[in-house]
Amino acid sequence: MVVIEYGDYECPFCARVDALLADRPLTRVFRHFPVLSKHPRAKVLAAAAEAAALQGRFWEMHDSLFADQGHLDDPHLWRRAESFGLDLDRFERDRRSDAVAERVAQDFRGGLRAGVMGTPAVFVDGVAQAADTLVATLIEEV
Numbered sequence: 001m002v003v004i005e006y007g008d009y010e011c012p013f014c015a016r017v018d019a020l021l022a023d024r025p026l027t028r029v030f031r032h033f034p035v036l037s038k039h040p041r042a043k044v045l046a047a048a049a050e051a052a053a054l055q056g057r058f059w060e061m062h063d064s065l066f067a068d069q070g071h072l073d074d075p076h077l078w079r080r081a082e083s084f085g086l087d088l089d090r091f092e093r094d095r096r097s098d099a100v101a102e103r104v105a106q107d108f109r110g111g112l113r114a115g116v117m118g119t120p121a122v123f124v125d126g127v128a129q130a131a132d133t134l135v136a137t138l139i140e141e142v
Contacts, residue, residue: 001026005121018062018066048080049061
């Protein structure tokens with residue numbers, strides 16, 4: 001089973017869905033869908049995750065952002081990056097780079113083309129799932 005998850009690191013419901021999917025035997029693909037009207041730091045956080053990915057630490061940054069949504073400002077991002085052993089100068093350069101911004105924008109445009117209108121949005125084997133129904137099903141399985 002392949003699950004594509006469109007999310008926003010400031011979205012508490014995204015964090016809940018992500019946590020429910022985390023330990024399941026499936027292939028997970030995360031796509032950034034920053035909803036700036038509700039979450040002004042969403043694009044910055046997506047860029048931080050992608051900058052960490054360039055140093056092989058996407059999932060560590062991803063998980064930590066969802067796990068502690070109360071601490072998402074820059075000093076906390078730097079502490080996270082440092083705790084993952086990232087080169088902080090490179091992390092800082094990468095997260096502000098045009099290439100990383102384009103990567104995040106690509107995910108967002110792909111989401112729009114797929115019909116994503118908000119977060120979380122989840123596709124299982126290419127089929128869109130109602131997030132609330134998916135959460136209810138996953139909770140029942142626990």
